[in-house]
Amino acid sequence: MNTHFTAWLVDDRSCLDQDNCDVTVLADDITTVIDYDGNGFEVEKPEYSSTGAPVFYGITGVDARDGNVDDAIREAEQMLDAAGWVVTGTWEAVGTSYVVEVELADETWGLDQVAAHIGASSTGSARKTLSRWGVQAVSREPGRGGQSLYSKTEIVYARATRPGQGTRTDLKDAG
Structure with a gap:
């Protein structure tokens, strides 16, 4: 079992129950999908969907209306680091959020x-x-x-x- 986690940084005020951006870490369900590479050959690729209860939640000090997304990401990374999470990917915009792969700095x-x-x-x-x-x-x-x-x-x-x-x-x- 390799558990895969995704951090979600919400920066759209209409999706929040308070004024500041928040960050949530969710465990992902992993499924395999068939895709095609550049040569037309079938390849299996993992597909992740975040589900379940949050395993980490924090509210940044960055206002979701007029705050800078880069500031929110920087603060979210500091919060994740303080809670023992390591950002392993790059932040990507998806709809009303930014997502990144994370894992626990594990013992x-x-x-x-x-x-x-x-x-x-x-x-x-x-x-x-x-x-x-x-x-x-x-x-x-x-x-x-x-x-x-x-x-x-x-x-x-x-x-x-x-x-x-x-x-x-x-x-x-x-x-």
Whole structure:
């Protein structure tokens, strides 16, 4: 599971519930679409759609009516940086917003830290749980017998969105 995030900077006053530009980070659903390259060959490309609850939200000090978009972007980047986000792309205008790819400046956890976080009784149980959630190791500790290291961000996100959370309305009788 590689979670993809997009930051949205809204600078259109008609889309805001206050006067200043705001920035929101949302997790993206990733689908694959077929496109054609310059030679007419089919190529698979990822397509992202931002969904779900915000994982970060902040209001800039830049007025959405007569503020400078560059100032809003600069301030949004400072807010994201202070919250542990790293801007990995370039800002693009889309409709009433500007968007950019972001990711968390991530730390890694060993299985003992994962087990403690998810409440698993052992590192073996934690490994099985991570496998069920689709979380894969991002690296290994150096040296012989080094343990696998996992992305804290992916673990926290997978735990928060795991199956079985919330009401199972899909199982209720429609009648």
